[in-house]
Amino acid sequence: MIARDMKQATLTEPKNIRFSDEQVPDSLGTMDVLIHVRRIGICGSDIHAYNGKHPFTPLPVVQGHEYSGEVVAVGSQVTTVKVGDRVTGRPQQVCGTCGPCKAGRYNVCANLKVEGFQAPGVAQDYFVLPEDRTYVIPGTVSFDEIALLEPAAVAAHATSMVHNIGEKTVVVAGAGPIGNLIAQFAKIRGAKRVVVSDFNPFRLQLLEKLGIMDTINLSEESFQQGISRILGDEPFQVGIEAVGVEPALHNLVDHVEKGGQVLIVGVYEEHPRLNMGFVGEHELTVQGSMMYKHQDYVQAIEWLVSGDLQLAPLITQRFPFDAYNEAYQFIAENPAKTLKVLIDVN
Structure with missing residues (x-):
């Protein structure tokens, strides 16, 4: 059963993440997927934003753009994703109508919004994704590794x-x-x-x-x-x-x-x-080189599953969700022994 309330982490000002209780989305679009977020990775861009120095991130913003989760509900017309699947999502919101989008270069969409930076991210218990930005990963791959597919892309x-x-x-x-x-x-x-x-x-x-x-x-x-x-x-x-x-x-x-x-x-x-x-x-x-496109996720998943790409060795620390601020502080104070830090959401 899905809870009615969920916790959420919002970067309200530099070096200050505020936690709040929010309502879980109670309805899905026909092509939407609801995921239970499991892991969130902290990347260099997140650190820039946390320090108030990311050139394209207005505050406040809900954190999180590299992540893993489990599907708990799908819209009535979703066909490629099912409840129980382990997934990640491509965090690019694009317009589809600008010149770059029409040319297939939606990664540099003129109206691009990236979840976790210019749009709300996944730092919460549940998150809604459109089916066409959802990637199903074989069950043998861990939630930890799935969370690193975004930087791999x-x-x-x-x-x-x-x-x-x-x-x-x-x-x-x-x-x-x-x-x-x-x-x-x-x-x-x-x-x-x-x-x-x-x-x-x-x-x-x-x-x-x-x-x-x-x-x-x-x-x-x-x-x-x-x-x-x-x-x-x-x-x-x-x-x-x-x-x-x-x-x-x-x-x-x-x-x-x-x-x-x-x-x-x-x-x-x-x-x-x-x-x-x-x-x-x-x-x-x-x-x-700006982010990625669909085929880059597909390639990263293929080589992760084949064993050619190694993601687990990059993980050096993990923190619970309510220690989000402490995770950033640890990264700032311990650069000599830190590579990839994960937030355990659930």
Whole structure:
């Protein structure tokens, strides 16, 4: 039986999540799915929002956009989802009528709203999803792993933008959850070589446990020294910025092979400066990568189920729902031993 009331977590102002009791949705549209939320992941964008520094998040907003849950009810015309299914959802609300949407690029919809940022998120006991944004995951996959499919889809999308990846060396700036997943996806897609740089040895060691051995510890050597040590005189053709800080962007742009590609995945709290004369003279492609599309979720699920993609090792801590604020505080105070933090909702 579904309870009438549910708890909800709202970011009301920077560094303050307020808890409230709300009513569970009492009716579903014909194409809607009601899920009982189980896990919520905290990501870098959530941290920016929590600190009041996310450039596209007005407050207040209900938290949560990467999650897992169990289906407890479906609308009368839902055919692909049933009660009891383990699911996650794509948190993009799109208009379907703008130029990008008509071109199939709804991930950059002119009127895009992302749940947890510009629209209410899933930080509550129950959440309503439309069927076409719901993904059913085989029962052998844990709720923990399902909650990480959203960042995995980010990595799937970014690496899909690298053409002929098997002929290219990919360098990833940042070994956080997104950088880790991008490195995993680049390796799965057959990149010639994958290199990851970061200041955090704990995060770099996890990558090595996952079979990505070419790492640069920026607390011990410069980016250029690390690239020379690993690649020698061989250049790299693709740089993927996954941390959202200006020096990381400069490292990639300044060292990628002429005619190379630099993809921007990280979220910047401040606008970075970039030497566009250098970009022009080297004919670099500097390109943004925005979230994901349906096929990126499908690909992430496929490789998770097959065992090629490893998500469980990224989980380092978990907190109960009523300790949401404490989870953020822990992340801020313990960056050296934190990668992915989960909130146990139910």
